[in-house]
Amino acid sequence: MVLIAGGLDLSTAAVFAIAGVLAGQSVPKVGIAGGFAVGILAGGGFGLVNGLASTKGRVNSIITTLASGIIIRGLALVLTGGALVRVLDPNFAVPGQGVMLGVTTQVAIFAFVVAAAWFLLARTTFGRYVYASGGNPEAARLSGVQVDRVRIITFVVSGLVAATAGVLSASRVATGQADAGMGLEINAIAAILIGGTSISGGEGAVWRTVFGLFLVVLVGNGFNLLDVNPIWQQVFQGAVILGAVALDSWSKRR
Known part of the structure; x- marks a missing residue:
């Protein structure tokens, strides 16, 4: 919100x-x-x-x-x-x-x-x-x-x-x-951006954020099941946030 x-x-x-x-x-x-x-x-x-x-x-x-x-x-x-x-x-x-x-x-x-x-x-x-x-x-x-x-x-x-x-x-x-809750805010931002909420405001929906949250949790559980180093989960979250912001910026320039 x-x-x-x-x-x-x-x-x-x-x-x-x-x-x-x-x-x-x-x-x-x-x-x-x-x-x-x-x-x-x-x-x-x-x-x-x-x-x-x-x-x-x-x-x-x-x-x-x-x-x-x-x-x-x-x-x-x-x-x-x-x-x-x-x-x-x-x-x-x-x-x-x-x-x-x-x-x-x-x-x-x-x-x-x-x-x-x-x-x-x-x-x-x-x-x-x-x-x-x-x-x-x-x-x-x-x-x-x-x-x-x-x-x-x-x-x-x-x-x-x-x-x-x-x-x-x-x-x-x-x-x-x-x-x-260390790092919880990063998970939240990743979920929100995956859900399509604009980083600049004015766009977004609750149900899409819930979808983004489930996806973040699913990927995190997948990393754990595969015994992947937790550092790579942080890399994924950072890449998602950067990609979502870049995509939002690109779409607004069109």
């Missing part, structure tokens, strides 16, 4: 990590639900800061989120001292390990988030504003669209979703880790 609106969020992996850490550390003080809320709301707060810095502060979103990702990851390391945050309450692992409607809770929540994102982008006025903000922000402003507000909201949503994933991941292993 951030990319469609004309931005780029490189802090998602760090938000993923710190959300799990905060949730794990908060459980003994505020309970399971409270711990989850702390982690997820913190992600939304980081997203809000990213959105304000890149819109009101007029700082390029790549620089903003790259810097904030480093800061957030550093905060996670400070909070944990580099150690694992183990949660002894067995109920903490229920959301990450449980089953809902015949599938794991994580898959059910993923499906819900995908459906909600599709509805938001394809069936609401806000969704049209997101596409307009990324496709032609000046024209959108002249048409009365509050582009900055739209972009800020997309960053907040990005933070909330990344934090939710981080909390569920921590729940699955009953442990918060400051180094969790």
Whole structure:
């Protein structure tokens, strides 16, 4: 959503990590639900800061989120001292390990988030504003669209979703880790670009991004099954991102 609106969020992996850490550390003080809320709301707060810095502060979103990702990851390391945050309450692992409607809770929540994102982008006025903000922000402003507000909201949503994933991941292993999700943002960008979302904004669809995600996971699993050196997986991801950006640039020049 951030990319469609004309931005780029490189802090998602760090938000993923710190959300799990905060949730794990908060459980003994505020309970399971409270711990989850702390982690997820913190992600939304980081997203809000990213959105304000890149819109009101007029700082390029790549620089903003790259810097904030480093800061957030550093905060996670400070909070944990580099150690694992183990949660002894067995109920903490229920959301990450449980089953809902015949599938794991994580898959059910993923499906819900995908459906909600599709509805938001394809069936609401806000969704049209997101596409307009990324496709032609000046024209959108002249048409009365509050582009900055739209972009800020997309960053907040990005933070909330990344934090939710981080909390569920921590729940699955009953442990918060400051180094969790390393490189996750690269996988996400590769999946988004494979799905046909334009790097310059204004184009993209949720279902195509899901297809891109499945392809990235499939290739990664294929590398693992073939016992290929993980370095080559990184080479593949980098080549995919470079190729997708080059193709997008070429298509816009035609």
